[in-house]
Every structure is written in structure tokens, then in C-alpha cells.
Amino acid sequence: MNAPADRPKKPAKPAVSLEKAQKARRKFLHSVGLTGGIICLSLLGYVPVVNARHTRLRPPGALNESDFLSSCIKCGQCVQVCPVQAIKLGEIDDGFGLGVPHIDSRQQACDFSCDAVQCILACPTGALTYDKPAFLDVREGAKLAAAPILKAKAKDAESTLNLKERTGLARLVRPEACLAVQGKGFKGQARGNGFTGKMRFMEVDRWKPIPLRDHPYDLDLCDLCVRECPIGNAIELRPIKDATGVARMTPVVLEPCVGCGVCEMVCPVEPTAIAIDAQALWKA
């Protein structure tokens, strides 16, 4: 099929012969081998998917996971516009998620300090979107009951975020470790001096996020997750009835939670008492 000097118009020329034919055959088999090898390698991308190695927290406005992976063009424009650099791109151990954005909220959460969800605006393919096209499925429990109120804009004419679905849900994963549950206060830098995460504090600077370590606290009862939650009515502290008489509270996550991860970032206990379940759905 590819003997280079083969001339089909002179079929009666057997001189091209054994050696060349063998060479061509070998080349053909090598080519088949190369094809098989590369395709197998590319399908290794399935391994993390099948093992569900990472359930990643996606940026706001992300389509459902499989649609998200197929529609993301892996350009990182969302990474570039994020004012707190919350968005990171997947590595090769993410399989088909290589180059796909996600948020590790313990390291740096999305605090919506861009106000307008810039990453959605930046996305060229609609993998992050304000409005899902009609043919894509909206999962029960992902759809938000109402447009989430951004506390920072609570006094503005338009106080809500243009978000229709949540990307995850906060959950008190270690209630026994929660300072509020223990009735303890908190004093100092929420995550210590070595922590580099940033956040926007309205009372410090409306437009510029600052390092969390530059904003120490002194609280009689720790309420950081509730205090710093950027979304209105997404989490609250409720008292725990107790015979000892100590004032104890527990954070309770409410339906407006969008799964941004600020509570996980600011939680001062190690490891965190509250965390985001990525892609989790609200169950009433």
C-alpha cells in the first residue's frame, strides 16, 4: 500500500519484490501499533473518571460534570479574570479533566469579589454559563430557588448574582471540631500567618481583595463561616439546647447556599470543620 516507487501502470514488474513488500508490511504494522498505542494512552483519560478520583468543585455557572468536561476548551480564560485566583486547571491525573478549571476552596475560595461572576463572562464555549440552553438537563436540587443575594451588593439596586444553579453545598463535616459547637471563641488570623488566600472585605476595600491573614478576628463565639459567607441567608448559627448551660451554637446550611467555599476557606480549625461537597444537590 505504500511502496514508494510502485507504479500501478506497469503491473508486470515483480522486481519491486520481496524486500520492498516486506518493508512496506513492517511499516504498516508499525503504523497500526503506533495508532493503537496512542489511542490506548488517550483512553487512559478514563481512569480518573471511572474511579471518580476527584469530584471537583467547578467554577460558578458550570454545566453538569459530563457536559462541562465535553464543552470546556481548556483555555483558562476563567483563570485569568478571577480577581482572587481561585480557579486552577486540572492536571494529567484528572484524565479528561486535564486543563479543565476547578476550585480548591480550602486554598482559595470563590468569594464573588468580582461581583458579576467574570469567569462565566470569559468562557468562550458556554461551559460556564448564565443561561443553560434548553436542551441541557437541570438537576433537581442544583437549581436555586431564587437568584442568590450577594451581601456585598445588598444595598445596590441589583443585589443578586446571575446564577441559576449551585456548584456544590457546604456541610458541617466535623461538628465535634467546630468552635461554635464547642462554645469557643476565636482570636487571630483565621488560617494563620502562612496562609496566602485572599478575600474581599467590604469595610476594608470595596474593590480589592486582601490576604485573609491581614484581617484578624477577635470573637467571643466563632461565627466565621456565617459572618464571611458572601451569600444572603445561606448559612446561620442555631443554638444547641444543652443541660450544661454553656452558650453553644451550630452552623446550619440553608437552601440559598451556592457552594462557593468561603466557609471552608475561613474555617480556623485544622482540618476544616465545614467543607463543600462538590456537585452536591440540595435535599429539602
Next chain:
Amino acid sequence: MSRFIDLFKGMLGAAPEKPEKVSEKVQQIMFLKYEDKDRYIKEKLHARDHHVISHKWRNRRWAVLLVVNLLFVVSFWLDIQILEGALTASRFVGFHLIDLNSALQVILAHKHLIVNLVIGTFTVFLLWVLLGGRSFCSWVCPYHLLAEWAEALHLKLVARKIVTDHEFHRGTRTVFWLLFSLLAIVTGYTVFETLSPTGILSRALIYGPGLSLGWIALLLLFEIFYSRRAWCRYICPIGLTYGAVGALSPTRVSYHVEHCFHEGDCRKVCLVPHVLDVTIKGRASDETMGLGPDCTRCGLCIDVCPTGALRYEVKGLSKLL
């Protein structure tokens, strides 16, 4: 037209064939060239003696490649917002640009079109129709540059008989193009993007290096020790996509048989030597011939040609100038 179809088939993997008909003018040129053997040899040696070895086009191309990729990097790092994104998709001063092969993969996997994608793809499509399709490969793709350096190493090792080049069938790339398209449709994932060194390198430059560079290293080792330029020659579907886009491009390398001594230096440096088949004695059918869609317009053959038989040409424009 039939020449166009032959060239396109050549890009898909068919072996080049001898022309059925050689124009009278070319027959005359060839006759005059070989009429006096002594004179021919003298002229040839004369041309060789006066050939100033130059890397003009290679250097220009490397400069362009580095500037384009650095523009991505500094746009992010210095926040100057000229060229935001990566090679797969970006914005040039706010205007959407989307890589054609990545767009194709996304469309096949996601099975849905969105407006930005169409706008961005269309601009890039026009750009590469004008600039010559596969010029993307040699003038922009960062893997191409690394592969060129790996190739230099490979050729040194070959010269010392430490390694030999293992050729694959060029049609393999066409098979890959079809398989990766099929995989995107069937799996719903952009499977090729997990391997694409173009995307991986572009992102590594802009967003910082990661584990995936290990894959790039493996590819380069494969090319150094086993098969010369294997990824670009036999695998990369991006090359085929851009090749098809640039098939009718006015920007091309043209071959002028009159000045050629048929020595084949050009074919030795070429990434896709089958496009230079016309430079073999008796293969040119016209005085001036374009090299075909698989040519990456890299200019290595132009640099190496001692007689100026190969030149850049912009159809229509060259006549005006």
C-alpha cells in the same frame, strides 16, 4: 484541479506520483539544463560555492513563534490583556479567537454550537486560510519548536549511527484524525486534548508547569531515539485540520524548476518531504508549482536551497509587487 486533489491525497497519506504530462516549457527547461553535462556540473558547483548559509526564515519564524507564545504569557502575568487565554481559545484585545481543531473536538463531544465559538472559529479560519493553514504548526505551535530541537539531536545521533529513524505510514495521521473525531463523538469527552502537546505546552507556559510535561518529555524522547518528528508527521490531527483549511491558501512556498539542480537538500530538512516531491528530477510538470497543503511554510527549504528555486509566494500579491 487534479493536481489539487493529488496534493490533498498526498496530505492524507498517498504516495506522490510522477506527473502524467509535463508542460512543453518544462521539457525545454530540462533539455537546456542537461544539454551540456559539464556546464551543468560547473554551474552546480558554482552555485554551491556562492551559497551563503543562512537561517533567515528559521530565525524569523522562531522569533514569531516565541513572540506569539510570550504574548499569551505576559498578557496574563503582567495583566496587559492583549492576548488572553491559551492556544486552544483566546481573546485578542477582546476579540474571540478559537483554535479550529479544539473547536472541532468540543463541537463533536458536546454536540452543540454556541455563538462565541462560531465567531471565534470563523475569524481564525479566515486568518489561516489567508496565512496558509499549516503555517500554524511551524510559526505558532510551541511543540513544533521543541520538536525541531529534538530533531536536531535525533539527526546528530543518526549521523553517528547511534539511532535510526523508523518511518511510519503518513496515512496514520488521517486515521488518527478520524479516530479522535470518532472518540469525541462516542465518549462525549475531548479525548485528544488530554494528549495534545500544543494545548499542554501552551497552558504550561501561561499557567505554570505540571505533571503533564512528563508526557511532552516522553514524546520528545520517542522522537529523538526512535522516529524523527513522529508526532507532527504521523499523529497530530491539528496539522491535518489546519492543512485542510490552508489547502487553497494564497500564501505558499513555490518551486521554480528552472533554478533547481535536483540535489534534494530541501527534502532532507523538510518536516513533510513528500510535498517536495516536485523537486525530484522529472516530477515537476509546470515552471512554477505550489508545494501543497501539507507544507507548513516553515521556510527551512528556502534557507537551504542554494539557487533560490524555492520561494515564499502570496498568490495574486506577488504579481502586484
